Amino acid sequence: MQRLTDDQLLDLLNDLESDRVERKESFKGDVPKKARQAVCAFSNDLPGHNQPGVLFIGAKDNGEPSVLQVTDQLLMSLADMKTDGNILPLPVLSVEKRLLKNQEMAVVTVMPSDMPPVKFEGRIWIRTGPRRALANEQEERILNERRRYKNIPFDIYPVPTAKLSDLSKSIFENEYMPNAFADDVLEANGRSYEERLASCRMILSPDDPTPTVVGLLAIGKSPQDFLPGAYVQFLRIDGTELADPILDEEEIGGGIVEILRRTEEKLKAHNRTSVDITQSVTHQLATPYPQVALQQILYNAVLHRAYESTNAPVRVYWFNDRIEISSPGGPYGNVTDENFGRPGITDYRNPNIADVLKVYGFIQAFGRGIATARRAMDNNGNPPIEFETNQSTVVCVFKKKS
Known part of the structure; x- marks a missing residue:
C-alpha cells in the first residue's frame, strides 16, 4: 500500500x-x-x-x-x-x-x-x-461500470453459463435489499432491477446481466449447478476414525444462507445439552462444544474457502472425541501458515461474500471469529482449538472436553 x-x-x-x-x-x-x-x-x-x-x-x-x-x-x-x-x-x-x-x-x-x-x-x-455527498443514479452507474475494468477478486467474476433467470428476484428484493440499503435509499430508489443487481455486484453490469459468483451464492436458485463444490458435507461418525460407522450424513447445498442455517441446525441437533444436578444447588447446563465456537469457525470456513479451481466442499466431520471443519484453500494474502490465527492478522479471499454474510447478519464485525471461538472454548472447559494449514486446506479441530 x-x-x-x-x-x-x-x-x-x-x-x-x-x-x-x-x-x-x-x-x-x-x-x-x-x-x-x-x-x-x-x-x-x-x-x-x-x-x-x-x-x-x-x-x-x-x-x-x-x-x-x-x-x-x-x-x-x-x-x-x-x-x-x-x-x-x-x-x-x-x-x-x-x-x-x-x-x-x-x-x-x-x-x-x-x-x-x-x-x-x-x-x-x-x-x-x-x-x-450521496451518489445519484448516474454516479452509481459510473461506479458500476468502472468495476468491470479493475483487477477484481474471483467472487465477483461473471459465470458465463449462468443467466439472469438463475437469480431469485424474490430473495433479492424481499430479503437482501432491505438489509443491504438504508430505508430512505430504498424509498427513493428509481433504479431498474438490473441496476440494483449490478450495484450489489450480483451481475456484471446492467448492460451485461451475467450473474457473478457472489450473485449465485447469495440469491441463486441453484448455485451448485454452476459451483459444484459450494456445499457442506456433514458426517457424524460413531468412532474416532473416518472408517468407523456413520450415524448421520448429509450434503448441504443451496444458497449461502441456506447452507449456513441448515448446517447450524445440524450442529445443534448433535451438540446435545446435558444437565448436571450434582455440582450445584441449581441445575447446570453443559454442551460438549460451545455452539458459538462452532458457528464462528463454520462461517470462516465458508467465507474464506477457495471457490476457484476446486470442487471440494467444506467438510464438517463429527467424531466421538472431536470435530474437524476443513475448508478448501490454504491461508490467503497477509495470512500465512506461520501467523494463522494471530490477533489482527486477517485477509479476505472473498471480500464480496464477506459483504453478503454481513448483510444477512451472520457477521457483525470482521477479523474476530477465531478469537471469539477460542474464548468460547476456554469458557466451556474445552481444550484449545487446533489449526492445521497447508497450501490447499485449512483444518480446524475441536477437542471434546473431558
Missing part, C-alpha cells in the same frame, strides 16, 4: 479545495460517523484519481494543527473503521501517527476500491469537490 511522504501529506493538508482530503480536529461527537462517510467516499474515488484519499485527525479546516494527542486508543478506534462491518466491501486503509507542522496528527490513508460502489450503512458516499 502506498505510504505518502511528509511533503505529500503537507501538500494535501494545505490544499483546502482538494477532493482527496478531509480534516477533523478530534475523533469525538459525530466525527466517527463522518469519518466513515469520508472513508467510503475515498474508496469510491468517483473523480477517478486512482490515488489515495487522506483523512487527517488533529487538523482544523484551514489545515492548521488542533493540537491533539494521538494515543494508541485513538489509532485503534480509527483502525476499527476497516473491520467493524459498516463499510462494505471492506476498505483498504492504513492508520498511523505522523508529525506534521510540529504537531501529532492521526493520518488515515484510503486506497481506491477495486469493487465500487462501496457503501457505508447502506449508502453510497462520494466526493464532490471538498465535500461529501
